[in-house]
Amino acid sequence: MNLELLESFGQNYPEENDGTLDCITMAITCQFNRFGTLLAVGCNDGRIVVWDFLTRGIAKIIQAHVHPVCSISWSRSGQRMVSASTDNTVSVWDILTGESDQRFRFPSPVLKVQFHPRCETEILVTPMRHAAVVVTISEQPTTSSATASSPAAPTHKIVPLDDEVRLQQDKYFSNQNDPQIVATYDTRGKHIFTGNSRGKILVFTNNAKGFKMVSEFKVTQQGSTAVKGIEFSRRGGSFLVNTADRVIRVYNTKEILELEDGTDIEADQKMQDLVNKTMWKKCCFSGDGEYVCAGSARQHALYIWERSMGNLVKILHGTKGEILLDVVWHPVRPIVASISQGVVTVWAQQQVENWSAFAPDFKELDENVDYEERESEFDLEDEDKSVQMDEEEKADIVDEIEVDKNVPIPAFCSSDEEEEDKSALLYLPIAPEIEDPEDNWVPGVDPSPSEESPHKRERGSSNYDASKENASPKKKKPKTVDIVLENAPTDEVHPMMSKSSSKDKSSLGSKRQTGRPKGKDKGKNK
Numbered sequence: 001m002n003l004e005l006l007e008s009f010g011q012n013y014p015e016e017n018d019g020t021l022d023c024i025t026m027a028i029t030c031q032f033n034r035f036g037t038l039l040a041v042g043c044n045d046g047r048i049v050v051w052d053f054l055t056r057g058i059a060k061i062i063q064a065h066v067h068p069v070c071s072i073s074w075s076r077s078g079q080r081m082v083s084a085s086t087d088n089t090v091s092v093w094d095i096l097t098g099e100s101d102q103r104f105r106f107p108s109p110v111l112k113v114q115f116h117p118r119c120e121t122e123i124l125v126t127p128m129r130h131a132a133v134v135v136t137i138s139e140q141p142t143t144s145s146a147t148a149s150s151p152a153a154p155t156h157k158i159v160p161l162d163d164e165v166r167l168q169q170d171k172y173f174s175n176q177n178d179p180q181i182v183a184t185y186d187t188r189g190k191h192i193f194t195g196n197s198r199g200k201i202l203v204f205t206n207n208a209k210g211f212k213m214v215s216e217f218k219v220t221q222q223g224s225t226a227v228k229g230i231e232f233s234r235r236g237g238s239f240l241v242n243t244a245d246r247v248i249r250v251y252n253t254k255e256i257l258e259l260e261d262g263t264d265i266e267a268d269q270k271m272q273d274l275v276n277k278t279m280w281k282k283c284c285f286s287g288d289g290e291y292v293c294a295g296s297a298r299q300h301a302l303y304i305w306e307r308s309m310g311n312l313v314k315i316l317h318g319t320k321g322e323i324l325l326d327v328v329w330h331p332v333r334p335i336v337a338s339i340s341q342g343v344v345t346v347w348a349q350q351q352v353e354n355w356s357a358f359a360p361d362f363k364e365l366d367e368n369v370d371y372e373e374r375e376s377e378f379d380l381e382d383e384d385k386s387v388q389m390d391e392e393e394k395a396d397i398v399d400e401i402e403v404d405k406n407v408p409i410p411a412f413c414s415s416d417e418e419e420e421d422k423s424a425l426l427y428l429p430i431a432p433e434i435e436d437p438e439d440n441w442v443p444g445v446d447p448s449p450s451e452e453s454p455h456k457r458e459r460g461s462s463n464y465d466a467s468k469e470n471a472s473p474k475k476k477k478p479k480t481v482d483i484v485l486e487n488a489p490t491d492e493v494h495p496m497m498s499k500s501s502s503k504d505k506s507s508l509g510s511k512r513q514t515g516r517p518k519g520k521d522k523g524k525n526k
Contacts, residue, residue, distance in 0.1 A: 012334045013291050013304050013314055018348035021056065023049045026342030028068055028496070029326045033078040035412055036287075036331040037426045040081060041344055042069030048083060050095070050428060051344075053330075059428040062098045064091060070496055073123075075115045078425040082123050084110040086494040089480070090125060092137055095425060102137055103480045109494035112182075117189040124185060124192065128495075130488045132159040132183030132194060134206070156483055159183060159192055160211055162200055184230045186239070186253060188414075195219075195227025199243065203256065215259045219243055219267075229283060234331060236289025238268070238307065242280050247272045248294055250307060269310040273303065282327045286334070293336055295327040300340040302327060302347065316347050332412075 021027075026044040033040070038059065039051040046065035049058055065085035072083045080101070081093045090104045090113055109128040116122040125133045135156045161181070182195040185206070191214065194202045203215040219225060219241055229242040232253070239256075241249045249267035259265055271292060272278075281297040291313070292305045300318030305311065318324075322340040329336050336347040356362045412424075 014334055014336050014347035015350050018346045021051055021344040027339045027344050029071055030328055030337055030339055030344055031072050031074060032328055032331055033074045034331060035426055040072050042072045044068040059430055060098060062093060071112045073113050073115045075120045076118060077421060077423050080120060082113045082115055084113040086497050100478050103478050105480050105482050107485055107488040107490050108492050114185060117185055124183060126183050128492050130485055131161050131181055159194060162202055180226060182227050182230055187232050193230050195230055197226040199224040215256055217259060217265050221264050231284055233285035233289035234287055238289055240283055242283045246277055246279050248283055271305045271310055281324050284327055284329045286329050287331045293327060293329055295324040300324050302338060318345060
């Protein structure tokens with residue numbers, strides 16, 4: 001796919017439904033890798049389904065957790081992934097092998113996990129009703145058994161809280177007034193932005209020496225509104241804050257970092273649904289940072305604003321009655337993936353066929369026209385041609401065309417990089433299905449023909465038996481490391497579980513019945 005041919009002028013936002021991705025089970029959360037070639041989907045049965053987004057096929061299925069996956073994040077190179085489950089565990093995965101490198105258990109439910117944007121040995125974990133935690137993990141194990149069996153011991157640091165909030169947490173850490181902390185890395189991971197239930201944003205430097213507060217400001221000058229989410233744009237130097245007052249505020253990152261103590265700042269843009277006063281479930285930037293997309297918490301509806309002007313340009317409506325769970329924008333293309341009713345819906349631009357772009361002399365005709373063929377037009381040698389070409393005309397004919405393939409694709413490079421990451425994992429190798437195996441071949445005993453071939457590639461499977469491919473009984477499971485956090489609530493239930501346990505239980509059961517047996521019914525009809 002030619003990323004250089006992306007239209008730089010005109011609208012770059014999705015306009016219509018472009019199909020769905022059915023993960024067999026209920027999808028809960030999804031995340032693109034940095035290049036947009038792979039889409040990881042966390043499901044309610046604990047599996048992580050990795051889709052090849054170009055072919056729209058399943059590239060790998062990882063049996064990640066026993067309980068539902070609530071948050072996932074790719075590393076910068078795309079070779080590792082971190083996932084969090086509702087059973088308070090966080091696991092780091094090797095994408096190629098589908099095996100877990102390390103596993104951590106937290107005392108309270110984990111709401112969000114995020115890989116450091118530049119460093120593959122650091123993750124940011126946001127536990128429920130507790131300050132955010134930065135966990136330093138070991139590097140990706142190599143093929144040697146010595147390094148794989150004895151990784152470095154993980155360490156963790158707690159991101160500081162505001163003084164008012166810290167007093168509140170120490171005094172009422174078991175009460176409902178406990179702060180709800182939201183934390184995220186900035187674009188390059190140099191700073192950590194945190195927001196609390198009092199509407200305050202704190203910015204800390206993130207380095208080996210520790211955390212130092214660089215800036216702080218309140219989202220609203222009058223009163224306080226809880227911060228629900230902070231999202232950064234890949235390009236453009238902006239970030240947005242989703243608050244409980246149903247307003248999305250966009251700020252300039254550089255202005256916030258240079259903010260003096262005690263000074264208030266107004267948002268560059270404020271975006272909201274003035275008619276319906278919609279509460280926002282999830283917000284995100286487009287890949288170029290020119291648009292902001294927000295998913296409604298009430299229904300399957302996506303609102304898209306232009307960031308520079310703040311005007312609403314498009315509303316995408318899904319099926320009525322569905323509740324939105326997650327929204328992500330493709331890192332490079334004007335494509336949005338949303339999750340509702342356990343299915344991933346893809347939204348894209350309308351494709352208009354423009355044949356004149358391929359052939360400049362192409363003309364579209366309203367009706368058929370008889371073509372008058374010239375004499376000797378389709379002859380191999382023109383017998384009537386008597387005029388010889390001049391030497392100057394012969395010199396103008398170019399025999400050789402040089403193609404430079406080493407030019408890096410700008411969409412895959414950051415502003416401070418000159419070339420692409422050579423160690424990046426763009427695609428997953430897929431083993432082909434064997435429809436007609438060879439004679440006298442016993443499955444499970446003899447090696448498959450694909451394994452014997454010299455073109456054998458890494459593990460992976462496009463069919464649903466990929467889970468068997470990933471399960472390797474020979475390798476020991478990683479030891480679970482307990483992360484000790486003081487004053488962390490131990491009796492809390494993940495909000496996803498508390499919601500589904502009451503009213504959504506019956507609806508989830510009906511969704512499974514409608515989503516799963518389609519293939520079975522087809523088989524019976526046959």
